[in-house]
Each structure stands twice: as C-alpha cells, then as structure tokens.
Amino acid sequence: MGELTLGDPAGRIPTPIPARDEAPYRVTGIERRTPTIVEVWMRPLAGRLPYLPGEFVLLEDADRMVPPRSYSIANPQRSDGLISVLVTRVAGGQTSGWVHDRLRPGDEVTVTGPYGTFVADPAAAAPCLHLAAGSGLAPIRALIESALEASPPRSLTLVFSAGTKADVLDRDRFLSWQGIHPHFRYIRTLTRGPGAEPRGRIPDVLPSLCPHLADHEVFIAGAPGFVRACALAAEALGAVPARMHTEPFFVELPVRTGPVSSPAGGAVRTMAARPAPTHARGISLEPGSRSPSRQRLHDR
Numbered sequence: 001m002g003e004l005t006l007g008d009p010a011g012r013i014p015t016p017i018p019a020r021d022e023a024p025y026r027v028t029g030i031e032r033r034t035p036t037i038v039e040v041w042m043r044p045l046a047g048r049l050p051y052l053p054g055e056f057v058l059l060e061d062a063d064r065m066v067p068p069r070s071y072s073i074a075n076p077q078r079s080d081g082l083i084s085v086l087v088t089r090v091a092g093g094q095t096s097g098w099v100h101d102r103l104r105p106g107d108e109v110t111v112t113g114p115y116g117t118f119v120a121d122p123a124a125a126a127p128c129l130h131l132a133a134g135s136g137l138a139p140i141r142a143l144i145e146s147a148l149e150a151s152p153p154r155s156l157t158l159v160f161s162a163g164t165k166a167d168v169l170d171r172d173r174f175l176s177w178q179g180i181h182p183h184f185r186y187i188r189t190l191t192r193g194p195g196a197e198p199r200g201r202i203p204d205v206l207p208s209l210c211p212h213l214a215d216h217e218v219f220i221a222g223a224p225g226f227v228r229a230c231a232l233a234a235e236a237l238g239a240v241p242a243r244m245h246t247e248p249f250f251v252e253l254p255v256r257t258g259p260v261s262s263p264a265g266g267a268v269r270t271m272a273a274r275p276a277p278t279h280a281r282g283i284s285l286e287p288g289s290r291s292p293s294r295q296r297l298h299d300r
Contacts, residue, residue, distance in 0.1 A: 022112040023049065024062065027105050028082065034167050037135055038100055039074065041084045042109060048081035049111070053142035054120065054219075054247075057113030059085065061098065068112065069095040072139035072221070072247070076146040083111075086135040086169075118221070118247045120147065126243070127155035128217045129210055131202055131230045133162070136222030136249055137169050143219060144177075144184070153183040159209060160186075161202050161226070164193035202226075203233035214238035221247035 025042040033039050049057070053076045060068035071085035087099045103109075118139050120128070128147065132140040137160060147156055162168045174186035189198045189205055198205045210216070218239050220230045227248040234244060 022058075022110050023047070025083075025109050025111045027103060027107045027109060029105055030099075030103060033086065033169055036089045036167075037169065038087050038089075039084050040087060040099060040103065041082055042111065044081040044083075044111075045108070048077075049083065049114065051077065051083075051114035052119045053077075053146040054118040054139045055114035055116040056118075056139070057083070057085075057111050057115070059099075060095070060110050060112075061103075062108040062110055064110075066095050066098045068110075069093075070115070072116075072118075072135075072142070073114070074138035074141050076142050086138040088135045116247075118219070118245055119143075120217070120219070120245075122146075122150065124217060125152065125154050126215055126217050128157070128219070129213065129234070129239075130156070130158045131206075131218070131220045131222075131234070132158070132160050133202075133222035133226045134167075134169075134249075136226070136247065138221075139247055140219060140221050141170065148177060148181050148184060153181070155183050155185075156181075157185045157210060158187065159202055159206070160188045161191060161222070162188060163191050165190065165195050201229070203229045206230070206233050207237060210237065212238060214240070216243070218244045219247075220244070222249060224248040224250060 024045040026045055027040060028043050029041040031039045031041075051057075051073060054072070056070045056072040058068040059071050060066060071087060074084045074086055075082070087096055089100045090096045116139075120143055130140045130144060140158065144156055144158060147154065158174060160169065160174075168188055168190075171188065177184050178186045187198065187209060189200060189202060191199075191201055198209065213234055216234075216239060218231075218234050220227050220234070222230075227246050231244055231246055235241060
C-alpha cells in the first residue's frame, strides 16, 4: 500500500490498535457483489477483534495452503464481532482465486491484524470527501458508516467510480443512508457504458461536484493510478496534503519470503519485493507500503 505523507500536529488521529496474534474465524456468508468482487463475512471463534474503521487484516486459509493477503475491513465494529472484506478476483492470484472459487460458508480461516493508518479522527468536524473505486470502497464504507452516527454530525460526501452499472457497489445502501442522514451525499460516476450522469473519471468530474476543498478532509482508496490522479485533482481544488489520506491497492504475485517485523511488533508474512517509490508533485506513494513503516500485502 502507499500513503500520502500526513501531518497531525495536534495528535488527534487515534493511534492504530496494536495487531494481535492470528485468530480463527468462521466464514458465515459469501455474496457476489459485482462480476469480479465478492464480499466475505466472517465470525470470530476466539473473541472479537478490536480495530478502527479503515484498518486492514491479513486473510489466509486455516491450513496455510494459500498465501496470506491483506484486505480492508468493510464495516465498523459490531457487537457480534462479524467482519467483512471485499475481494477482487485477480488473474493468477492464488488467494483471490481461492476466495472466489473454493472458499465456502462454514470454512475456517485465519485472520491476523489489525494494521494500517487509514483512519479518521472521530472528533473532527470539517467536511469530509471520500473517493473510491472498486474494492477500495471497503475501508471507505467502514469510515462513513462509523462517521454517520457521530455527534455533532459532519458533512460527508462519497464519490464512487465504477466502470459500468454492473460494477457499482452498494448503491441501495448509500441511497438509503442519504435518505436517513441529510449530512451525507452519495454520487456515483461511470467511466464506460451507458448510464445516467455524472459520467467520467473522478479527476475529470470532481471540479463540478466539489469545487472547493480547502476546508475538507479527503480519503481516497483504490488502484494506485486512481489514487494518485484523485489526490492531484483534490490538491488542485485546494485540498491540503496534510489532510489527505490515501490507500492504494497494489497487486503482487504470491511469492513467499521470511517473516518481517510488523508496525505493532509482531510477525507478518510478506510476499514479493517492493517496487521503487513513485512521486507526484510532492505526493509520495510507495508501492507495497502503507507508510514508511507499514507494508501491505495484497493480491485482492
């Protein structure tokens, strides 16, 4: 993963919860959400996992026959401990192939975490813009659902990009939230195929949707090119880099290596070497890493 360099002089951003040892989960449901994305719901078998909206976990089979991969949790904390993840099928991906083709309700899996810094300040009151594409919606959905109940309410806007109407995730859910919560606005845009306006890539339509972002906090999640383009577009509209948070989803081939030290001091199995960092107008996005000290493993 990669992340915008963030600044929080007031120290208000909550400290990510330290990762715990791996824990067993039982798959309770698998739902096809788009032609390429499934949502997997899992119930803990050894106690509820404490985590912050926006964080991710490592997922693998209980027998360790497929490589562990990282997936953002798509829901905030629940009293029953259920968590869900959105998994995109990746051509040749061992783990995504296992999830799509062989994983079944009732199967036991192993979850390790939580990890990540893509979290929000629960006390923040500034307007918040969320930009997502594909399974990058997972952490965004958890952040928004958690923020909807905050008091006092803050203005929340979600712009979700999909290729076609068949690729749109959670339309009914977001329209329902918009009807219940007047401070939440949902906008979807299509990049190809027929459909209602708006149409086009988020960087192209953002100036007409949210022209003034100087006072906004911005969260962006999706493929690296999408995240980079959206970050630059938001900055051009006045967004302050210190208040932009990014979560690029990188695809890596499942090559196992030895353990590395996790940010929380535990052991995390990692795959594949990191490509060289890329830079755009002062925005540093390092493939394979959420931040300089956090490595994310992902084949979706």
